[in-house]
Amino acid sequence: MPATVIAERVEWCGSITWFRENVKRLRPEHRPVDPADRLSWAAGDAAQCDLWFPPRRIPLEDGTTALLPVLVIVAAHSRFVTARMLPTRKTEDLLLGSWELIQQLGAVPRRLIWDNESGIGQRGRLAQGVAAFAGTLATKVVQLKPFDPESKGIVERRNGWFETSSMPGRTFTSSADFNAQLQGWLDKANARVVRTIKARPVDLIVHDRSRMLPLPPIPLQLGWRERVRLGRDYYVRLDASDYSVDPAAIGRFVDIAADLDRVRVRLDGRLVADHARVWARGSTITDPAHLEAAKRLRQQFQTPRPAPVDDLARSRGLRPGVRDRRSRLMVTKQTDAAKQITYLAGALKAPRITEAATRMADQARDAGWSFEDYLAAVLEREVSARNASGAELRIKAAGFPARKTLEDFDWDAQPTIRQQIAALASGGFLLEAQNVVLLGPPGTGKTHLATALGIVAARHGHRVLFATATDWVTRLTDAHRQGNLPRELARLRRYGLIIVDEVGYLPFEQDAANLFFQLVSSRYEHASLILPSNLPFSGWGGVFGDQAVAAAMIDRIVHHADVLTLKGASYRLRGRGIDSLPSIRTQDPAD
Numbered sequence: 384m385p386a387t388v389i390a391e392r393v394e395w396c397g398s399i400t401w402f403r404e405n406v407k408r409l410r411p412e413h414r415p416v417d418p419a420d421r422l423s424w425a426a427g428d429a430a431q432c433d434l435w436f437p438p439r440r441i442p443l444e445d446g447t448t449a450l451l452p453v454l455v456i457v458a459a460h461s462r463f464v465t466a467r468m469l470p471t472r473k474t475e476d477l478l479l480g481s482w483e484l485i486q487q488l489g490a491v492p493r494r495l496i497w498d499n500e501s502g503i504g505q506r507g508r509l510a511q512g513v514a515a516f517a518g519t520l521a522t523k524v525v526q527l528k529p530f531d532p533e534s535k536g537i538v539e540r541r542n543g544w545f546e547t548s549s550m551p552g553r554t555f556t557s558s559a560d561f562n563a564q565l566q567g568w569l570d571k572a573n574a575r576v577v578r579t580i581k582a583r584p585v586d587l588i589v590h591d592r593s594r595m596l597p598l599p600p601i602p603l604q605l606g607w608r609e610r611v612r613l614g615r616d617y618y619v620r621l622d623a624s625d626y627s628v629d630p631a632a633i634g635r636f637v638d639i640a641a642d643l644d645r646v647r648v649r650l651d652g653r654l655v656a657d658h659a660r661v662w663a664r665g666s667t668i669t670d671p672a673h674l675e676a677a678k679r680l681r682q683q684f685q686t687p688r689p690a691p692v693d694d695l696a697r698s699r700g701l702r703p704g705v706r707d708r709r710s711r712l713m714v715t716k717q718t719d720a721a722k723q724i725t726y727l728a729g730a731l732k733a734p735r736i737t738e739a740a741t742r743m744a745d746q747a748r749d750a751g752w753s754f755e756d757y758l759a760a761v762l763e764r765e766v767s768a769r770n771a772s773g774a775e776l777r778i779k780a781a782g783f784p785a786r787k788t789l790e791d792f793d794w795d796a797q798p799t800i801r802q803q804i805a806a807l808a809s810g811g812f813l814l815e816a817q818n819v820v821l822l823g824p825p826g827t828g829k830t831h832l833a834t835a836l837g838i839v840a841a842r843h844g845h846r847v848l849f850a851t852a853t854d855w856v857t858r859l860t861d862a863h864r865q866g867n868l869p870r871e872l873a874r875l876r877r878y879g880l881i882i883v884d885e886v887g888y889l890p891f892e893q894d895a896a897n898l899f900f901q902l903v904s905s906r907y908e909h910a911s912l913i914l915p916s917n918l919p920f921s922g923w924g925g926v927f928g929d930q931a932v933a934a935a936m937i938d939r940i941v942h943h944a945d946v947l948t949l950k951g952a953s954y955r956l957r958g959r960g961i962d963s964l965p966s967i968r969t970q971d972p973a974d
Contacts (some may be wrong), residue, residue: 387897399893405924424459424537424920429458429525430492432481433546434472434500439611441468441558443663446630447802451558451662453565455545456482457538458488459496460594461587462577464541464569467595468558470662471622472815474510475607477502479643481516482603490586490595491621496535501816501908514676519603521596542680548572558662607641612763617677617912619656621646623664627673630680631654632749636759652829665806680681685906739764777841787834796954797828800947807836810843813879813911818944824955829915833882836913843878852886854900859898868898880911887926888911896927900936 385905386403389395395402404794435455440448454477455466469476477500485491495517500507504526517524549568555561573584580587607621617630621641630635632650640647641660646668648656659669670892739761747757777787789808794801807819819836821829837847850858862871875881881902891899906912916923920937924930 385897387893389854390539423505425594427490427493427596429459429494429496430461430485430488431496431535433535433542434539435466437550437561438546438557439550439553440563441555443558444661445663445666446804447612447663449662451561453545454484455538455541456481456484456488456495458492458542458584458588458591459537462537462580463488463573463588463591466545466565466569467879468565470558470559470660472500472502474502474512475605476643477640478512478516478605482605483643485520485597488592488595488889490592490597492520492595494523494525496525498535507798509731516603516605519599521599544572556632557655561930605642606638607646609639611639612637612760613637617673618667619648619658623662623806624666624668626656626658627669629673630677631655634752634760635756647920656881657960663731664811665802667807669724676843690713729782736761736765747778754875773844774842777844777846777880778838778898780788781837781847782840783834783837784830784849785834785836787831788838789832789835792831792835793954796951797949800949803945803947804832804836808839810840810845812945813843813845816906816908816910817942818912818914818940820944820946821913821918821949822919823949824948824951824953828954829947829949830884830915832949833884833913833915837882840880845881846877848875848878848881849882849884853889854884855902856891856895856899859902860895863898868901871899874907875902875907878910880913881906882913882915884915886914888914890926891928893928896932897930899927900932903936903939908943912940 386406387399389406390399390402418481433455434452436450437451441451443449451468452471452472453468455464457464465487467480467483469480481495495502498668503524504510507526509517509524509526512591513524547570549565553564555564573588576583606874609619609621609840611619613628613632613635615633616630617633617639618625618626620626626646626648628648629650630646632655635650637655638649640649644660645656646656646660647654656670656673658670661668671833698945708819743757743760743764743943746752747760750948789804812819819833821832823829833850837849859868862868903912918926920941923937927933927936
């Protein structure tokens with residue numbers, strides 16, 4: 384229970400700082416005892432799994448750098464370590480990496496021990512695909528309960544060992560270079576004697592492997608898999624990057640399959656695209672052969688073609704009268720079918736199906752679509768229209784002060800952040816519950832970008848709420864007074880994105896700062912926040928009235944966040960003869 388709440392319950396009227404310091408001093412004396420057991424691990428029984436984030440930014444294909452996760456799996460009995468860097472911490476990549484490392488072990492541990500990693504599962508529920516993965520391997524995925532660090536202490540110590548032993552003095556040119564250097568170091572590390580077991584992992588792994596389960600005899604169907612209809616631009620999207628496809632497949636359903644290294648696209652089993660997977664988000668990968676094929680098809684489409692209707696009919700041996708009667712009969716059948724479609728679409732409360740079916744019927748006949756392809760195209764138009772309508776409703780309900788888009792933003796004033804904003808516009812940060820912090824002086828476009836990203840999120844299907852920091856505090860204060868604060872925080876957590884504008888413009892009282900901290904804490908690793916602020920992080924302590932509260936809040940916000948710094952003069956004052964405003968000087972976000 385926070386010290387401020389205890390002070391309220393006991394009706395404390397003195398200094399809150401004195402009260403908080405003494406509560407902090409008394410807590411250890413009244414904290415319940417939590418004994419830690421000495422654990423022993425039987426051969427073949429378990430492997431401990433965890434993600435380690437090396438403190439080095441890795442160069443990506445587009446010239447940017449990023450902190451990337453490394454999946455670490457340690458056989459608990461032998462202490463044999465396997466590890467590999469991954470492009471993301473999403474379920475698809477975690478399962479691909481797990482399978483690769485399990486193959487390095489040469490057998491399947493009977494239990495895979497994880498903490499509450501979101502890509503594997505949380506609160507006792509496994510993420511989609513994890514149960515099937517475990518079932519195929521005949522193993523069990525164990526999700527540890529909170530406050531149980533001993534059960535995963537082996538892999539946690541190996542992560543610290545990596546940072547102190549393998550990382551110093553090393554530089555990396557790419558993720559592949561990192562994996563190669565890591566594997567070379569692991570070969571040596573597994574041959575060293577481990578003090579706690581007085582043996583070398585490379586010697587014990589043979590016995591450990593003999594007690595594990597055998598590898599499955601069939602290949603596992605893992606990775607990214609999706610079936611989409613190829614659009615006119617003949618590109619497919621995977622993990623926020625676009626890959627070109629043979630344009631001959633335009634209008635047809637194609638199957639996308641990707642692993643950690645390759646992205647492949649097939650049409651009816653035939654390979655129509657094969658690219659190396661890029662780890663830089665927002666990239667566009669084009670095969671020159673696809674460009675040439677698109678150019679050729681475009682020229683063919685633009686070449687006028689005669690329509691020899693009479694010759695076709697004459698070749699079939701039809702007399703003019705027969706042709707006329709058959710044409711009238713076909714038109715009658717089409718009219719009756721159109722009426723029936725209109726009636727059925729109305730009964731389904733999907734009136735847009737009528738328009739789509741009529742508009743695409745001729746296209747389907749000319750292109751020789753199958754019935755399934757035609758039906759799928761019509762339904763796809765209906766779903767797209769519904770999504771667009773739903774997006775409009777979500778945008779109106781968000782409470783934006785004005786409708787701003789990324790296309791309207793003046794990128795000449797902020798060229799350094801354009802690529803980062805383009806990556807955020809893919810919506811990937813929402814799926815990973817990551818935050819966005821926009822720092823900069825007034826008038827540099829922070830609210831514009833926050834609003835534009837909120838509109839993009841609404842179009843991606845996420846519920847969004849926008850308000851200033853003062854309005855959010857007022858809302859939480861009202862809920863607190865009515866005794867509904869936990870319910871209000873739980874309701875807000877169902878929103879995929881909350882935008883808190885104007886952080887730092889007005890200072891908060893202590894109670895308001897505590898309420899704001901609870902909002903941030905309730906969304907930590909659950910849902911995303913966007914926070915524009917005119918102050919660097921070093922100035923937030925003055926806004927929230929307490930350096931400890933500000934530090935804890937910044938820690939939760941920045942742990943999974945993209946921090947963007949906007950610089951320059953105010954856009955609103957251009958051409959008005961005012962060069963600058965009295966404001967806090969721009970500092971590095973890390974300050």
